[in-house]
Amino acid sequence: xxxxxxVDFSALPGQIHALVGENGAGKTTLMRVxxxxxxxxxxxxxxxxxxxxxxxxxxxxxxxxxxxSQHYSIIxxxxxxxxxxxxxxxxxxxxxxxxxxxxxxxxxxxxxxxRWTDKAEALSPASAQKLEILKLLWREARIMILDEPTAMLxxxxxxxxYGSLKRLANEGATIIVVTHRLPEVFEFCDQVTVLRGGKxxxxxxxxxxxxxxxxxxxxxxxxxxxxxxxxxxxKELLSVREIQVKGDRGDDAxxxxxxxxxxxEVVGIxxxxxxxxxxxxxxxxxxxxxxxxxxxxxGIPITDAAPVKRLEGGFRLIPEDRHHxxxxxxxxxxxxxxxxxxxxxxxxxxxxxxxxxxxxxxSAVAERFRTKHGGLDQPMASLSxxxxxxxxxxxxxxxxxxxxxxxxxARGLDLAGIAxxxxxxxxxxxxxxxxxxxxxxxxxxxxxxxRVIVLCxxxxxxxxxxxxxxxxxxxxxxxxxxx
Amino acid sequence: MNDxxxxxxxxxxxGLPLVLAALGGLVSERSGIMxxxxxxxxxxxxxxxxxVAASTGSPILGLGAGLLTATxxxxxxxxLTQSLRIDHVVAGMAINLISLGGTNFAAKALIDQxxxxxxxxLAKEMYWGLGVLAAVVIIVGFARTRPGLHLFAVGEDPHKxxxxxxxxxxxxxxxxxxxxxxxxxGGALIxxxxxxxxxxxxxxRGFIALAAVILAGWRPGAAVAAALxxxxxxxxxxxLQGAPVFGVEIPTEAWASLPYIAxxxxxxxxxxxxxxxxxxxxx
Numbered sequence: 211x212x213x214x215x216x217v218d219f220s221a222l223p224g225q226i227h228a229l230v231g232e233n234g235a236g237k238t239t240l241m242r243v244x245x246x247x248x249x250x251x252x253x254x255x256x257x258x259x260x261x262x263x264x265x266x267x268x269x270x271x272x273x274x275x276x277x278x279s280q281h282y283s284i285i286x287x288x289x290x291x292x293x294x295x296x297x298x299x300x301x302x303x304x305x306x307x308x309x310x311x312x313x314x315x316x317x318x319x320x321x322x323x324x325r326w327t328d329k330a331e332a333l334s335p336a337s338a339q340k341l342e343i344l345k346l347l348w349r350e351a352r353i354m355i356l357d358e359p360t361a362m363l364x365x366x367x368x369x370x371x372y373g374s375l376k377r378l379a380n381e382g383a384t385i386i387v388v389t390h391r392l393p394e395v396f397e398f399c400d401q402v403t404v405l406r407g408g409k410x411x412x413x414x415x416x417x418x419x420x421x422x423x424x425x426x427x428x429x430x431x432x433x434x435x436x437x438x439x440x441x442x443x444x445k446e447l448l449s450v451r452e453i454q455v456k457g458d459r460g461d462d463a464x465x466x467x468x469x470x471x472x473x474x475e476v477v478g479i480x481x482x483x484x485x486x487x488x489x490x491x492x493x494x495x496x497x498x499x500x501x502x503x504x505x506x507x508x509g510i511p512i513t514d515a516a517p518v519k520r521l522e523g524g525f526r527l528i529p530e531d532r533h534h535x536x537x538x539x540x541x542x543x544x545x546x547x548x549x550x551x552x553x554x555x556x557x558x559x560x561x562x563x564x565x566x567x568x569x570x571x572x573s574a575v576a577e578r579f580r581t582k583h584g585g586l587d588q589p590m591a592s593l594s595x596x597x598x599x600x601x602x603x604x605x606x607x608x609x610x611x612x613x614x615x616x617x618x619x620a621r622g623l624d625l626a627g628i629a630x631x632x633x634x635x636x637x638x639x640x641x642x643x644x645x646x647x648x649x650x651x652x653x654x655x656x657x658x659x660x661r662v663i664v665l666c667x668x669x670x671x672x673x674x675x676x677x678x679x680x681x682x683x684x685x686x687x688x689x690x691x692x693x
Numbered sequence: 694m695n696d697x698x699x700x701x702x703x704x705x706x707x708g709l710p711l712v713l714a715a716l717g718g719l720v721s722e723r724s725g726i727m728x729x730x731x732x733x734x735x736x737x738x739x740x741x742x743x744x745v746a747a748s749t750g751s752p753i754l755g756l757g758a759g760l761l762t763a764t765x766x767x768x769x770x771x772x773l774t775q776s777l778r779i780d781h782v783v784a785g786m787a788i789n790l791i792s793l794g795g796t797n798f799a800a801k802a803l804i805d806q807x808x809x810x811x812x813x814x815l816a817k818e819m820y821w822g823l824g825v826l827a828a829v830v831i832i833v834g835f836a837r838t839r840p841g842l843h844l845f846a847v848g849e850d851p852h853k854x855x856x857x858x859x860x861x862x863x864x865x866x867x868x869x870x871x872x873x874x875x876x877x878x879g880g881a882l883i884x885x886x887x888x889x890x891x892x893x894x895x896x897x898r899g900f901i902a903l904a905a906v907i908l909a910g911w912r913p914g915a916a917v918a919a920a921l922x923x924x925x926x927x928x929x930x931x932x933l934q935g936a937p938v939f940g941v942e943i944p945t946e947a948w949a950s951l952p953y954i955a956x957x958x959x960x961x962x963x964x965x966x967x968x969x970x971x972x973x974x975x976x
Contacts, residue, residue, distance in 0.1 A: 266858075267855070267856065267857075267858050268858040268860075271858050277856075279856065283853040283856040283857055284853070285846055285849045285850050285853055285854075286849075286971075287845075287849045287970075287971060288842075288845065288846060288849070292842055292845075292846075295842075296842060296843075296846050296854070296857050296859070297854075297857035297858040297859050298857075298858070299839045299842065301839070302838055302839050302840075303837055303838055303839075304837050304838060304839060304841075304842065345857075
């Protein structure tokens with residue numbers, strides 16, 4: 211299959227160049243070509259006007275090209291300093307004193323500060339992103355490619371990041387940003403390139419475009435901006451009262467969290483990664499102990515109920531890590547659809563699995579979001595990441611779930627996929643269920659949820675009624691200021 | 694005093710093969726390759742050293758053959774785990790079994806037993822010098838050199854290391870070459886200590902060395918200390934010969950089990966928390 215078809219792309223020094231497109235448009239492929247991780251079958255790459263060949267990442271680094279991938283390449287067990295110089299150590303014998311001086315100088319230049327001898331596991335997502343940028347500077351990269359750099363950042367941190375990138379561009383760097391957040395393109399970028407289906411659609415200066423035209427170029431047809439339906443919350447469905455939950459390291463991941471989810475409601479939980487979202491969902495699914503406080507479903511206490519009871523009671527989870535927690539990759543799609551539902555009709559039939567029901571459910575689930583697959587008997591591993599996500603999301607809303615806990619349900623999906631998933635979650639709420647959504651993308655939550663609450667350092671905060679849809683006010687709650 | 698000197702000499706003599714094997718195991722595990730095959734490498738090296746030295750009359754060729762055998766077995770582990778993607782424990786098991794059967798066969802079939810006991814060997818002091826050198830190089834190399842940092846990074850996360858321009862497979866091949874050489878020295882030293890090859894003569898020392906690595910929390914200085922401590926336990930066992938300690942008769946088997954008990958206690962976390970390299974054994 212041709213991932214990129216005769217695409218021309220050029221980026222200039224001094225500019226922030228956005229690269230946008232849907233899943234499978236070829237963004238990742240293009241970046242990998244630029245970063246030497248993938249070779250072209252035809253065509254050339256020119257650097258400063260000269261043709262270059264980059265058989266691997268090391269060659270790209272040597273030519274001054276650096277990349278920050280969406281999943282940071284920081285190794286938690288190494289110190290911040292060692293992470294900074296890994297792969298680009300100045301000499302055989304490590305002179306950490308000299309390295310610290312250089313690191314300190316680079317950090318100062320960017321207005322960052324780090325404790326170099328601390329292990330990197332303590333870095334927040336925002337600090338990790340800053341360290342990734344310093345790594346590029348350490349390697350004297352002139353061309354910097356960033357893949358979804360703000361995916362894990364709060365709005366404030368995202369603004370600060372673009373401030374840093376702007377500064378680097380002003381000093382002559384070439385910055386290429388792959389993003390799906392269109393507001394960022396308009397706020398911070400100079401040029402935008404749109405790819406669709408492996409073909410170049412356009413490269414234009416950003417001021418020549420409007421959000422609507424850009425969205426249309428990306429999708430290939432006019433896009434309706436979904437308007438949020440008026441919400442009519444019903445009775446309290448899920449009530450959480452002052453729960454406290456420990457994190458993996460024995461710390462207090464949730465410190466006295468209380469909220470209500472009403473029937474017919476889609477509630478978004480905003481916050482930066484690692485502020486208790488995972489622990490909250492695990493506690494609600496019965497996967498993690500609630501050592502103080504109570505949880506009620508429709509007024510009935512379920513604080514200590516086993517996960518299987520919750521599934522029977524209509525709880526469904528779209529887990530954070532779909533590869534490890536959502537599916538068994540070696541199993542077929544059909545077998546995967548029964549996971550968690552194996553004790554309930556129609557799949558369970560007096561103690562045995564009803565293969566027919568399993569197959570019917572699987573085909574309905576695959577149909578729901580147009581999952582692309584090569585047959586329901588094929589292993590889950592044969593699906594692309596986005597299609598696995600579609601499948602997992604569709605499974606969670608099949609049947610008639612009461613409470614759906616969706617952890618980043620739109621992760622890895624394109625505009626159409628995101629719209630599909632949220633439409634389905636909306637269906638759940640219309641039929642009297644409630645939906646809790648965790649996402650690190652505040653814009654996404656504001657677009658699709660009736661109400662947004664914020665988790666920060668294990669505390670839950672709800673913006674005031676008049677600031678309920680105020681990006682700035684919620685952004686401040688996400689980083690714990692403004693209260 | 695004389696007793697103490699004898700004991701100290703015994704500790705060094707018995708501990709040094711463990712130190713060499715433990716350093717080898719440490720380098721391997723730090724690179725992310727789980728190594729339960731230390732035992733097989735020691736045994737293979739001891740056998741090859743003995744056979745070649747006995748048949749050529751040259752102790753240097755003997756040592757060379759020992760180093761070569763352990764290195765081949767070590768690279769075999771890289772091939773099984775990295776190219777064929779076989780589970781690290783299964784691959785290690787295979788290496789151990791090949792070595793156990795192969796040495797048994799070779800010792801019986803290729804050469805008559807009388808010749809084996811008379812194999813010429815190099816001076817023990819040379820091994821002691823090499824052992825100390827290896828320990829210093831690895832302790833310093835881990836903390837202060839580029840290969841040390843690369844080894845650590847690849848063992849923690851090969852994928853991220855590759856993104857940073859490292860070549861995980863190259864690092865691992867280098868690591869396992871080192872493991873092979875260290876185990877080769879260890880096996881040759883075991884043979885030298887014993888004077889001649891007998892079936893299964895390494896008697897679990899490879900596993901005790903691995904236990905030292907785990908007990909030490911995959912840290913080089915601590916691994917050397919743990920290996921020497923296990924050597925001391927063995928020296929005590931020999932010195933006491935089952936004689937009563939404070940009036941209690943302790944069977945020699947009880948002493949022999951001490952390293953494993955110590956490692957078990959270490960694994961439960963009573964001696965402070967340690968964690969293996971995050972990428973250890975992940976295919």
